[in-house]
Amino acid sequence: EAQVTQNPRYLITVTGKKLTVTCSQNMNHEYMSWYRQDPGLGLRQIYYSMNVEVTDKGDVPEGYKVSRKEKRNFPLILESPSPNQTSLYFCASSIGTSSYEQYFGPGTRLTVT
Amino acid sequence: GQSLEQPSEVTAVEGAIVQINCTYQTSGFYGLSWYQQHDGGAPTFLSYNALDGLEETGRFSSFLSRSDSYGYLLLQELQMKDSASYFCAVRGGGAGSARQLTFGSGTQLTVLP
Numbered sequence: 177e178a179q180v181t182q183n184p185r186y187l188i189t190v191t192g193k194k195l196t197v198t199c200s201q202n203m204n205h206e207y208m209s210w211y212r213q214d215p216g217l218g219l220r221q222i223y224y225s226m227n228v229e230v231t232d233k234g235d236v237p238e239g240y241k242v243s244r245k246e247k248r249n250f251p252l253i254l255e256s257p258s259p260n261q262t263s264l265y266f267c268a269s270s271i272g273t274s275s276y277e278q279y280f281g282p283g284t285r286l287t288v289t
Numbered sequence: 290g291q292s293l294e295q296p297s298e299v300t301a302v303e304g305a306i307v308q309i310n311c312t313y314q315t316s317g318f319y320g321l322s323w324y325q326q327h328d329g330g331a332p333t334f335l336s337y338n339a340l341d342g343l344e345e346t347g348r349f350s351s352f353l354s355r356s357d358s359y360g361y362l363l364l365q366e367l368q369m370k371d372s373a374s375y376f377c378a379v380r381g382g383g384a385g386s387a388r389q390l391t392f393g394s395g396t397q398l399t400v401l402p
Contacts, residue, residue, distance in 0.1 A: 207388070209390075211392075217394055218293075218392040218393055218394040219376065219378075221389060221390065221391070224388060224389065226388060232386075232388070234389060235389075235391065266332070273388060274380075275380055275387070275388050275389060276319075276320055276339075276378075276380045276390065277322065278332075280331035280332050281331060282330075283330075283331055
């Protein structure tokens with residue numbers, strides 16, 4: 177089954193404790209992206225990647241890091257999480273380098289206390 | 290700056306037709322996408338307009354007028370399962386890059402029996 181998977185689905189952590197949210201897709205998509213979703217703000221793009229070793233900042237990259245060492249994986253790293261990073265996070269991928277039709281993972285609900 | 294405006298809530302009855310509008314003001318524009326998101330779920334792609342005019346996909350249609358920076362999603366023969374949030378998203382909205390998708394804050398559609 178073609179899909180985007182994220183782990184963990186739920187995470188509660190404390191301020192400053194480094195964490196990684198994994199994202200993997202099995203569709204051989206070149207384009208992958210991370211979003212955060214907060215009430216009333218829609219989805220805001222954090223980082224995106226056009227292909228292996230090619231990443232770029234989205235609209236809200238501060239406090240996040242990403243890497244793309246393999247085509248199928250695109251982990252999101254929070255080196256020192258803060259409470260304002262409490263949010264619902266979605267990973268997405270799309271075919272080629274266009275971004276308009278993206279396939280989303282199930283989401284990761286992160287709470288930072 | 291950049292902004293996408295859509296109504297926060299729309300209510301309609303089963304079997305009716307509803308139109309969700311989206312106006313945008315962005316640094317770049319390559320096309321307008323629409324996504325559906327049910328409560329607790331991931332966004333799913335509905336349609337994309339790169340050129341002016343109407344695109345029809347079953348009960349859903351999407352329209353774009355680039356000269357007016359305006360688009361809409363039209364849902365016909367509403368069903369209870371159409372109750373969800375609907376997001377418009379501009380390709381090219383973030384810093385004008387064709388590789389970025391910038392989302393509106395979403396419209397919550399409630400379908401009443």
